[in-house]
Amino acid sequence: MNIKRVMIVGTMIVAMSFGGTAWGRTAAIASPVAKWSTSAAVADKDELLEALNQSSDEELYEALYDGKSLKDIAAENGGNINQVINLQVAQLTQQLDSRLASGSITREQYAAQKAEVRELVTQSVTTTFG
Template sequence: MNIKRVMIVGTMIVAMSFGGTAWGRTAALALPVAKWSTSTPVADKDELLDALNQSSEEELYESLYEGKSLKDIAAENGGNIDSVINLQIAQLTEQLDLRLASGSITAEQYTAQKAELRELVTQSVATTFG
């Protein structure tokens, strides 16, 4: 299990559940199921683990399983929650860019969704899933 992908999917689910006007019904129906690409090489170090100051995916998984939010984990371990937020925004922006390029969303949907990313991700890092 790749914890980074779990976190991205979790963030996307939270983002969609908070749903502002830009994530409305019309846009949601037009969005295809996310597909993961393995064409991007995996970095030697895990940026999410570094930002949260976690030594392993297992340690992060256990903290999440205990019901802690990413914000809680970063605070307890001297991590940098702003780096976590920026990392998730960058990853979600990349996905939006790909969806715009493939034609699965319109330029208006892209602009509206991108404008809400920071707020949604900031809310999601404080959300617990336990």
């Protein structure tokens, strides 16, 4: 299997999840596998495209497939990478809040994961798969 294709598809899944698709189940499940929800918030998805200054999911997919990072895409199209990072951090923090509230993670796990969110997101937006 082509590693570039695997990495691109993985990046797209992450980008789409940060872009507003919701987990299909509550965060009480320990499984890291995301289930796509059919009731995804379109407005959130548009926030990611807007921050990257992309007109469609397809345009974003093609740019990622061509080996560009989210940071590259934003820079080339007059997007706002800080807005992308803040959006992703807010959404991951919201997921962590839900997991803490449901009891699927401890306060210690929550604190450790939350402390790493911004750094991980910042690293991910600069990752390319060329």
